[in-house]
Amino acid sequence: MVPRMVRRRLAVLVLALALGTPAPALAQSAGDDQYQDPFGDQKEQSPTPTPAPTTAPQGAVPTRAPTVAPPAAPSSAALVAFGLALRRRTQDS
Numbered sequence: 001m002v003p004r005m006v007r008r009r010l011a012v013l014v015l016a017l018a019l020g021t022p023a024p025a026l027a028q029s030a031g032d033d034q035y036q037d038p039f040g041d042q043k044e045q046s047p048t049p050t051p052a053p054t055t056a057p058q059g060a061v062p063t064r065a066p067t068v069a070p071p072a073a074p075s076s077a078a079l080v081a082f083g084l085a086l087r088r089r090t091q092d093s
Contacts, residue, residue, distance in 0.1 A: 016080045020073055 012084065016077070020076045020080070
């Protein structure tokens with residue numbers, strides 16, 4: 001028989017892994033079979049000419065590239081670890 005504490009830790013570990021991994025999208029292809037193109041019967045239009053690019057005025061500040069948000073898994077793991085540490089601390093006292 002497995003000790004109670006080991007089972008509890010295993011359950012917490014399994015729960016943390018389940019919550020930390022992304023869930024698969026199970027119903028992704030449901031609408032693919034039902035889609036009908038509302039513009040499928042129209043004739044193709046001629047492309048509109050694009051305007052000539054303009055140069056930036058003298059002394060203008062260049063734009064920065066957008067930043068990418070960090071993945072959520074490390075922060076999720078940190079929150080779970082903090083919660084477990086806090087729970088252990090409160091159980092000891």
